[in-house]
Structures are given as C-alpha cells and as structure tokens.
Amino acid sequence: MQALYKALHKNPIVFVARDLERAFGLAGAPRFHIITNATPFAKTAASNLPNIHLIVNKSLLSTLDLLGHKTTQSILVKLKQPKILVFKNTTQIEKICRAHNWTLLNPPAELANQVEEKISQIKWLGPLTKYLPPHKIVLGKGLSWPLVIPAKAGIRTVGSPIRSGMTSKKFIAQFNRAHTGSGTALIKSKKQTREIANQFPNRPIRVTKYISGPAFTVNAVVWGPPTGEASKNVLTGNISYQITGLPPFTSSQFATIGNDWKLPNKLLTTKQTNQIKKIATAVGKKLAKHNWRGLFGIDVMLETKTGKIYLIEINARQPASTTYESQLQQLVISTEPAGRANDKLITTFEAHLAAVLGLPYKNQKIIPIKNGSQIIMRVPENVGSRSPKATWILPRQKALVKKLEPNKFNVVYYNNTKPGEDWLRIQARAGIMQTPGVFSALGKIITKIIKAQ
Numbered sequence: 001m002q003a004l005y006k007a008l009h010k011n012p013i014v015f016v017a018r019d020l021e022r023a024f025g026l027a028g029a030p031r032f033h034i035i036t037n038a039t040p041f042a043k044t045a046a047s048n049l050p051n052i053h054l055i056v057n058k059s060l061l062s063t064l065d066l067l068g069h070k071t072t073q074s075i076l077v078k079l080k081q082p083k084i085l086v087f088k089n090t091t092q093i094e095k096i097c098r099a100h101n102w103t104l105l106n107p108p109a110e111l112a113n114q115v116e117e118k119i120s121q122i123k124w125l126g127p128l129t130k131y132l133p134p135h136k137i138v139l140g141k142g143l144s145w146p147l148v149i150p151a152k153a154g155i156r157t158v159g160s161p162i163r164s165g166m167t168s169k170k171f172i173a174q175f176n177r178a179h180t181g182s183g184t185a186l187i188k189s190k191k192q193t194r195e196i197a198n199q200f201p202n203r204p205i206r207v208t209k210y211i212s213g214p215a216f217t218v219n220a221v222v223w224g225p226p227t228g229e230a231s232k233n234v235l236t237g238n239i240s241y242q243i244t245g246l247p248p249f250t251s252s253q254f255a256t257i258g259n260d261w262k263l264p265n266k267l268l269t270t271k272q273t274n275q276i277k278k279i280a281t282a283v284g285k286k287l288a289k290h291n292w293r294g295l296f297g298i299d300v301m302l303e304t305k306t307g308k309i310y311l312i313e314i315n316a317r318q319p320a321s322t323t324y325e326s327q328l329q330q331l332v333i334s335t336e337p338a339g340r341a342n343d344k345l346i347t348t349f350e351a352h353l354a355a356v357l358g359l360p361y362k363n364q365k366i367i368p369i370k371n372g373s374q375i376i377m378r379v380p381e382n383v384g385s386r387s388p389k390a391t392w393i394l395p396r397q398k399a400l401v402k403k404l405e406p407n408k409f410n411v412v413y414y415n416n417t418k419p420g421e422d423w424l425r426i427q428a429r430a431g432i433m434q435t436p437g438v439f440s441a442l443g444k445i446i447t448k449i450i451k452a453q
Contacts, residue, residue: 001343001346001364003354003359003360004346004350004353004357004359005029005030007354007357008029008030008031008032008353009030009031011082011083012031012079012082013031013032013033013082013084013085013357014033014035014076014079014082014083014084014085015032015033015034015035015085015086016036016063016066016067016072016085016086017034017036017063017086017087018036018037018060018062018063018066019036019037019039019414019422020034020036020037020041020046020052021041021323021412021425022087022318022320023036023085023087024045024323024327025322025323025326025327025347025348025349025350025352026326026349026350026353027045027049027051027052028049030051031051032353033053033075033079034046034051034052034053035053035055035066035072035075036052036053036055036066037054037055037057037060037061037415038054038055038057039060040413040415041412041413042054053071053072055069055071055072057069060415060416063086063087063088063093064090064092064096067084067097073100076100076102081103083102083103083104083357084097084103084104084105085104085105085353086104086106087317087318088112088317088318089106089107089109089112089317090109091109093106094108105294105356105357106356107287107291107292107293107294107316111290111292111316112316112317113316115287115314115316116314116315116316116317117176118174118175118177118183118206119137119176119204119206122135122137122206124286125286126286128282128286128311131279131282131309131310131311132208132310132311133209133310134150134151134208135149135150135206135207135208136149136150136207137204137205137206137207138204138205138207139201139202139203139204139205140196140200140201140203140205141197141201142197143173143187143193143196143197143205144190145169145187145189145192145193146167146169147167147168147171147187147193147207148166148167148168149166149171149207149208149209150166151166166209168209168210169188170186170187170188171187171209171210172184172185172186172187172207172208172209172210173185173187173205173206173207174205174206174207174208175203175206176203176206184254186210186254187207208312211301211303211310211312212303212304212305213301213302213303213304213305213436214241214242214267214302214436215241215242215244215300215301215302215312216239216242216264216276216299216300216301216302217239217240217259217297217299217300217319217321218236218237218238218239218240218276218280218297218298218300219237219295219296219319219321219322219348220234220235220236220237220281220283220284220295220296220297220298221234221235221237221284221294221295221296221351221352221355221366222234222284222287222293222294222296223235223293223351223354223361224288224355224360224361233284233361234280234281234284234285234288235351235364235365235366236281236284236366237325237348237366238261238348238366238368238369239261239264239268239276239277240259240260240261240263240264240321240325240373241259241261241263241264241433241436242256242258242259242299243256243257243258243259243260243375243433244257246437248377248447248451249375249376249377250376250378250420251380251381252378252420255378255420256299257375257376257377257378258373258374258375258432259321259324259373259374260372260373260431260432260433261325261328261369261371261372261373261431262372262373262433263435263436267302267436268302269307272302272307272309275309276298279298279300279309279311280298283296283298283314292316293355293356293358294318294355294356295317295318295319295322295348295352296314296315296319297314297315297319297321297322298311298313298314298315299311299313299315300312318352321374322348322349322352323349324374324425325347325372326347326348326349326350328371328372329347329366329367329369330347331429332367332368332369333345333347333367343364344362344363344364344365345364345365345367346364346366346367347367348367351364371429371430371431372430373428373431373432374425374426374428375426375432375443375446376422376423376424376425376426377424377425378419378420378421378422378423379416379417379418379419379420379421379422380423381419381420393417393423397413397423397424399453400449400450400453401413401424403449403452403453404424404426404446404449407445407449408428408429409426409427409428409446410426410427411425412427426446428442428446430442432446
C-alpha cells in the first residue's frame with residue numbers, strides 16, 4: 001500500500017514492545033522503527049535490520065519501562081518525535097507519552113478496558129449481547145450449584161430476575177479480568193461454587209452457559225469513522241481455529257496456545273463463516289462509534305449440537321496472532337504474478353497502521369490466506385521447583401529450537417521463566433490440526449519433539 005509507505009516517510013512510527021515478535025508485522029520497512037529488549041532471539045532476528053533498536057538490560061523491561069529508558073528517549077529525539085505505537089495500551093503508558101509530548105497512536109486504554117473486561121463488557125455491548133451465550137452476573141456469594149441461567153442472552157445485571165431460565169450443572173465462571181484462559185473456570189460441582197463464594201463473596205462473576213464445540217479467532221480493523229456504509233470501514237481478517245488447552249504445550253484447560261488457518265475451511269459452512277464476520281463487523285461498528293481506530297479481535301465458539309455461533313471474547317487491542325497472519329499474507333502475495341502491484345490488497349498489520357495513522361480508506365481488502373499455523377509452548381508449571389530456573393529452562397529451550405528448526409518450523413523463543421508465559425512460538429506454513437483437539441501428522445512431529453525433551 002503505497003499511501004502507507006509515503007505516510008511513514010513523512011511521519012515515522014516507533015513500535016515499542018517487550019517482545020520483538022509482537023512488532024514484527026512490518027519489520028524492515030523504511031521509517032518503521034522497533035524498540036525492544038535485547039534478547040537472544042531479538043539479536044538474531046534484528047541482525048540485518050538497522051531500524052530495530054535493542055535495549056540492553058539485566059532483566060526484561062516492560063513496554064512502560066522501555067519507554068522510560070534513556071536510550072529509548074535518545075532514539076526518539078533523533079527521530080524528531082515520531083508517532084508511538086504499542087502492543088497493548090495502558091493508562092501508565094498514556095501518562096508517560098503525555099509527559100514527553102509523544103503522539104500515541106493506540107486507542108484509549110480506558111475504552112479498551114471497558115470493552116475487554118467481562119463485567120463492563122456486558123453494558124458496553126448493549127443490544128449486541130444477543131451474540132453472547134446465555135449468561136448472567138452474580139456476586140460470589142450468590143453463586144450456587146446447579147445454577148439457573150437465562151434461556152436467552154440479553155443484558156443482565158446483578159440480582160435481576162430470571163423469568164425464563166435453564167438449570168445447569170455445568171457452566172463457565174469468569175472474573176472481570178481474564179486473559180488467555182486465566183480467570184476462567186469450568187464449574188461442575190457444589191464444592192467449586194462454595195470455594196469461590198467463600199473466597200470472593202462480593203466480587204462480581206459472569207456465569208455463562210457451557211458451550212461444547214471448537215473456538216475460532218478473527219482479527220479485524222476499524223478504519224476511519226462510521227459512515228452511512230460503516231461496514232466498509234470494518235475489515236475482517238482471516239478466521240483461524242483457536243488451539244486451546246492441549247498438553248504438553250500447557251496445563252491450563254482454557255489457555256489459548258495457537259492458531260490454525262487451514263482447519264476452518266473444513267469445519268465451517270459458508271453460513272457460519274458469514275456469521276462470524278457479521279459479529280466482528282457489528283463489534284467493529286460499535287467501536288467506531290467510540291472513535292476506535294485500528295486492530296481488535298474476537299473469539300467465537302461453534303456449538304457442535306446446534307451449529308450456532310457465539311461470541312465469547314473481545315480483544316480490544318492488537319491480537320497476538322496478527323504478526324504471523326501478516327507474515328503468511330506477505331508470502332501469499334509474493335507468489336502472485338502481479339505481486340504487490342495490486343495496491344488494494346494489504347496485510348492485516350498494514351491495515352492496522354493505515355487506520356491508526358488516519359489514512360483515507362479506499363476500498364482496500366485484507367489478503368486472504370488458507371493455510372498456516374502456530375502453536376505456543378508455555379513455560380511449564382514445574383519450572384517453579386527448579387532452582388535456579390535459568391540453569392534448567394534456557395538449555396532445554398535451546399535444545400528444542402535446535403530440533404524444531406531443521407524440520408522447517410520457524411521458532412520464536414522468549415526469555416520468560418514464569419509458569420504459563422510464552423516460551424516457544426512454533427510456526428508452520430501448513431496446518432497442524434487434523435480435527436478440533438487432534439493434531440495432524442505435522443502437528444504430531446512438533447508434539448513428539450516437545451515430549452522428548
């Protein structure tokens with residue numbers, strides 16, 4: 001997209017990120033700079049890319065700490081106050097940007113929190129709660145088993161009467177803040193409800209009908225203000241099957257651990273695909289009315305029994321799968337005869353940058369992909385019993401990378417040592433899932449290598 005690169009020439013962007021991989025969607029582009037930690041992976045990946053600036057520190061710096069680092073501030077001065085972009089905005093990041101008079105391109109953190117958090121999200125969605133599974137909000141002390149849940153989704157508040165409901169012995173309970181599966185519990189017994197009631201008697205909890213079926217993710221971009229044809233300003237990316245809770249990659253049942261862009265073509269009907277895009281567009285229009293610009297994502301579930309699609313999560317930020325989706329899109333477009341001559345076809349990350357820069361939308365389309373996958377190996381739970389952690393975890397990580405890369409997997413590795421955090425991100429140009437929860441032959445190669453260590 002020539003307009004984007006012309007805009008970057010006039011006004012460079014600096015993406016500040018704790019992990020290089022988050023900002024790698026346009027790495028190497030002129031006047032697109034990245035400031036990140038000098039990890040072993042970053043040093044290797046950035047070796048021939050002068051616009052990637054690595055900050056050396058004894059421990060990993062957060063995005064906020066990177067912004068406050070003297071080296072970062074020196075770089076920004078030399079670049080003559082470029083525009084700043086971060087992976088996930090916070091009020092603290094907004095504060096430091098205001099203090100230095102830096103232009104932050106991300107949408108407001110307060111709005112993002114309102115949209116993402118499980119309790120405030122209900123009110124924000126308003127009529128769009130019809131896309132959620134049947135649910136209600138209760139205080140911890142009001143949690144019981146079995147539980148009566150509204151028969152249909154709708155706006156529910158604490159203590160509101162239920163005129164038509166279903167009694168459920170199996171349901172989902174979520175606290176206000178839940179990320180990649182943390183803060184989410186599957187309730188199947190009275191003992192579980194009593195434990196929550198005793199520990200969090202006055203904390204609001206969102207309880208939801210348990211939906212049995214596969215989950216999917218789609219990244220989308222709000223580009224420009226709402227118009228009479230606002231749907232044109234919400235670009236939906238490629239639907240991926242959401243890989244969740246599979247050992248040996250995680251021990252958490254609800255932890256999101258990857259994406260497969262091939263499997264949805266086998267699992268979803270045209271009607272279901274259109275419904276997912278319809279939900280994403282509706283959420284995007286709602287965001288547009290609050291002056292949101294740029295990326296967001298939704299997670300949905302397909303109820304196997306009924307074939308119905310339910311909205312289960314909104315990521316009011318750049319979703320983690322954006323980078324690899326954009327890299328797969330670059331591969332697709334590079335193999336086409338016309339290459340990038342078609343200026344209307346753009347990657348998801350390019351659309352994000354164009355949107356946050358306020359460039360005019362001129363009927364661009366996000367590049368479709370039909371293949372590719374990635375899976376995340378999270379830091380094992382038993383690493384906490386190792387002392388010191390680094391003497392066990394880093395050599396094991398290096399050994400895994402050495403075995404995975406010759407099998408034509410691209411591996412992103414992280415310096416994290418806290419159980420549950422990203423440790424390895426293993427990427428393939430083909431799908432790794434045969435069916436929901438079942439690996440293909442390619443996926444089994446990865447699993448075998450992981451289990452052997």
